Amino acid sequence: MNRIQPTSSELMADTPYGPLFGISQETYNRVWQSLTSPDGNSVTYVSMEIGADRDIYHPIKNLLLEMARREDISPDLQPMADKFLHGPGKIPTYSGGLGILAGDTLKSFADCRLPVAAVSLLYQRGYFSQLVDMNLGQVVWSREWYPREVPGLYLLHRPDDPQTPLTVTVDFYDHNDQPIQAVARVWLKLEIGSGLDYFVPEFLLDYDIAESPDWIRKAAHRLYDSSSEASKAIQRRLLGAGVLPVMRTLGLTSRTIHLNEQHGVFLVLALIAENLQRRLGEDYQSRAGDQDILDAAEEAARNVVYTIHTPVKAGHDRFSRSLYQGLEHSFYRRILQLLAADEQDPETYNFTALAMRANRATNSVSRLHREVTRAQFPQFRERISAITNGVHHLTWISDNKAAVYDSAPELAGWRLDPSVFTRAHQLLDNPRFRQDFAAAWQKDSKYLIDHVNGMLSEHRQQRISTWIDPPNYLSYLGEKESRLNAANFTFGFARRFSTYKRADLIFEDLDHLARILVDQQWPINFIYAGKAHPADKPGQGLIKSIIDIQEELYRRTNGLAKLVFIPDYDMAVAKMMVAGCHAWLNSPKRPLEASGTSGMKAAMNGIPNVSIMDGWWAEGYHDGQAGWKFGYEGPVNPELLSEQRAEMLYSEDAASFYEMLPGLLATFYQQPEREEYLDRCLMNLALNCPIFNTHRMAAEYLARYQLDLPAETTGQMEKFLALYRSDLE
Numbered sequence: 123m124n125r126i127q128p129t130s131s132e133l134m135a136d137t138p139y140g141p142l143f144g145i146s147q148e149t150y151n152r153v154w155q156s157l158t159s160p161d162g163n164s165v166t167y168v169s170m171e172i173g174a175d176r177d178i179y180h181p182i183k184n185l186l187l188e189m190a191r192r193e194d195i196s197p198d199l200q201p202m203a204d205k206f207l208h209g210p211g212k213i214p215t216y217s218g219g220l221g222i223l224a225g226d227t228l229k230s231f232a233d234c235r236l237p238v239a240a241v242s243l244l245y246q247r248g249y250f251s252q253l254v255d256m257n258l259g260q261v262v263w264s265r266e267w268y269p270r271e272v273p274g275l276y277l278l279h280r281p282d283d284p285q286t287p288l289t290v291t292v293d294f295y296d297h298n299d300q301p302i303q304a305v306a307r308v309w310l311k312l313e314i315g316s317g318l319d320y321f322v323p324e325f326l327l328d329y330d331i332a333e334s335p336d337w338i339r340k341a342a343h344r345l346y347d348s349s350s351e352a353s354k355a356i357q358r359r360l361l362g363a364g365v366l367p368v369m370r371t372l373g374l375t376s377r378t379i380h381l382n383e384q385h386g387v388f389l390v391l392a393l394i395a396e397n398l399q400r401r402l403g404e405d406y407q408s409r410a411g412d413q414d415i416l417d418a419a420e421e422a423a424r425n426v427v428y429t430i431h432t433p434v435k436a437g438h439d440r441f442s443r444s445l446y447q448g449l450e451h452s453f454y455r456r457i458l459q460l461l462a463a464d465e466q467d468p469e470t471y472n473f474t475a476l477a478m479r480a481n482r483a484t485n486s487v488s489r490l491h492r493e494v495t496r497a498q499f500p501q502f503r504e505r506i507s508a509i510t511n512g513v514h515h516l517t518w519i520s521d522n523k524a525a526v527y528d529s530a531p532e533l534a535g536w537r538l539d540p541s542v543f544t545r546a547h548q549l550l551d552n553p554r555f556r557q558d559f560a561a562a563w564q565k566d567s568k569y570l571i572d573h574v575n576g577m578l579s580e581h582r583q584q585r586i587s588t589w590i591d592p593p594n595y596l597s598y599l600g601e602k603e604s605r606l607n608a609a610n611f612t613f614g615f616a617r618r619f620s621t622y623k624r625a626d627l628i629f630e631d632l633d634h635l636a637r638i639l640v641d642q643q644w645p646i647n648f649i650y651a652g653k654a655h656p657a658d659k660p661g662q663g664l665i666k667s668i669i670d671i672q673e674e675l676y677r678r679t680n681g682l683a684k685l686v687f688i689p690d691y692d693m694a695v696a697k698m699m700v701a702g703c704h705a706w707l708n709s710p711k712r713p714l715e716a717s718g719t720s721g722m723k724a725a726m727n728g729i730p731n732v733s734i735m736d737g738w739w740a741e742g743y744h745d746g747q748a749g750w751k752f753g754y755e756g757p758v759n760p761e762l763l764s765e766q767r768a769e770m771l772y773s774e775d776a777a778s779f780y781e782m783l784p785g786l787l788a789t790f791y792q793q794p795e796r797e798e799y800l801d802r803c804l805m806n807l808a809l810n811c812p813i814f815n816t817h818r819m820a821a822e823y824l825a826r827y828q829l830d831l832p833a834e835t836t837g838q839m840e841k842f843l844a845l846y847r848s849d850l851e
């Protein structure tokens with residue numbers, strides 16, 4: 123890495139809100155200036171969750187590690203370095219793909235020096251931790267976390283009174299339109315660009331403080347709290363209604379607001395009200411007619427870019443209208459009545475309907491998802507386009523693979539510019555590179571399998587020492603029988619356990635699966651992980667079925683097949699799995715997986731995907747050069763949106779998997795040199811890594827944001843656009 127060694131003063135910025143570690147004063151001033159400049163040439167990115175754990179990627183952590191190795195950390199830097207290198211590495215305020223996408227996106231914005239600030243919530247109880255019990259299935263527990271202990275997370279203080287935390291206030295309203303104040307502290311996390319000279323601030327609102335009423339605090343405790351409809355509705359409002367207050371308090375001027383999913387759409391109501399006030403004056407509420415509101419909405423929509431993430435029902439907020447009496451001002455309820463009507467149910471507000479109306483650009487998250495979204499919302503067809511998701515390559519490429527990529531002159535500059543990976547084609551015939559790649563892959567596999575074996579041993583101990591019956595059949599066998607072998611073909615499958623992702627699909631016909639393996643004596647590991655939302659009973663049922671299948675699968679294959687579940691899926695487990703398995707499995711019901719991102723993480727590590735032709739894989743499959751496909755791939759008509767078990771195409775798609783599997787395993791096992799298998803690995807890297815990364819995605823969003831930025835900033839994004847346009851066929 124050709125980085126200039128910073129002095130300690132270059133790693134500290136004084137700001138009116140308190141000191142920040144990891145950036146220089148100059149960087150702070152420059153970025154802050156662009157976020158607060160009167161021209162409004164910046165973006166506010168609003169997301170319910172942001173996943174960006176320091177333990178798997180942080181440019182300052184990498185720098186400090188390097189400095190520590192050289193024993194080059196000055197004494198004044200040491201305390202901060204200690205905290206940074208050894209403090210908690212995880213901020214448990216994400217649940218899955220949506221939040222991690224947000225984190226990856228913000229990291230790429232920072233890398234590409236785009237002026238963006240994010241607004242989200244800080245949940246003092248986070249998202250739940252998962253235990254899994256052999257008999258009970260998923261058990262939810264709440265792991266304490268302490269924001270103050272997390273390095274790189276700062277509580278902001280008042281510029282005029284540095285001892286007092288900065289707060290912002292959001293009004294709720296009782297039945298008589300009397301305000302009830304919800305008060306939030308503001309936490310700041312920085313996504314620092316890989317060049318260390320730029321950052322994207324994330325402002326996390328924490329309403330769980332003494333100044334807020336108890337019912338607000340309770341609704342703010344946990345991400346996606348679903349203890350009641352009211353709690354859910356309040357949580358959405360805490361995000362959306364908090365956006366303008368936090369922007370105004372800090373002086374952020376962005377004209378463009380990006381809603382990452384509709385959760386924060388309440389913001390639009392505030393924009394409409396501001397607009398009406400400007401047009402009609404202080405008593406706008408009594409003066410505004412319906413047409414005034416619609417006109418104001420149209421104007422507000424010009425400031426909003428919206429990304430819709432899923433065709434699945436559970437992803438779209440619909441709340442009973444009666445809920446909002448006692449939460450929302452009657453004038454705002456009037457706006458909701460006009461703009462958030464639900465087509466099916468007059469007693470319901472539909473927040474996707476509101477978000478769909480109140481934006482100037484709606485982005486779906488893959489080409490296929492664009493077609494599905496257009497079919498779902500034909501009246502907004504014109505405005506719906508595709509920006510296929512990506513992942514942050516610096517976050518997801520394992521250290522072992524990164525070292526191999528670093529060693530290839532063809533890939534020089536890949537850290538700054540992932541489009542460089544198009545040149546991986548040239549490496550296909552390079553025996554030295556192939557060997558190095560295979561060796562790095564073996565190390566990653568060993569790391570994963572050692573972790574699994576360690577977990578199984580630990581669970582074997584736990585059996586006698588805790589009330590939890592560990593979730594893996596293998597930990598009830600002897601140490602020797604149970605051990606997984608890293609040389610055996612290993613499938614990785616990990617994501618949220620939602621029914622449409624069909625985690626149990628490939629076990630639909632165990633006899634058939636067992637026959638394939640036993641016939642050829644193919645040993646195989648299946649490593650699974652994922653959480654189900656605490657209110658999602660069918661999702662939890664899927665976890666239980668994975669556990670229940672383990673013994674039978676093992677017996678019928680005479681121990682050839684070992685199916686393991688790793689509890690408490692998070693980014694660290696994900697990174698270990700996407701780099702260490704031999705193929706990444708994805709078995710959703712087409713077309714319900716709007717994009718999917720975990721397969722892209724595998725691609726960056728040169729791991730082939732084995733997937734239904736859904737979401738991004740319909741774009742990344744390349745006639746089988748980059749991996750394997752199975753299952754239904756016909757037209758995506760509306761009947762296919764059903765999530766009923768009987769209509770989930772289990773037997774058809776499983777049969778297709780069994781048909782594909784022998785070819786896949788033969789490629790892996792029957793060629794001692796694995797040359798053909800390795801070709802797919804490197805083709806997945808060469809074809810998909812240059813495209814399905816968040817730098818390219820940021821470039822496509824930048825084109826939608828309509829910012830007026832210096833040519834040096836926009837110029838470097840051109841190469842990504844030249845490579846791919848999601849919105850073309």
Ligand SMILES: *Cc1c(COP(=O)(O)O)cnc(C)c1O
Pocket residue numbers: 217218219220222616617618691692693696697717718719720721723
């Ligand atoms: C990438 C990731 C996801 C998203 O996976 P999908 O395949 O897109 O569903 C979920 N959880 C974690 C921890 C991840 O790292």
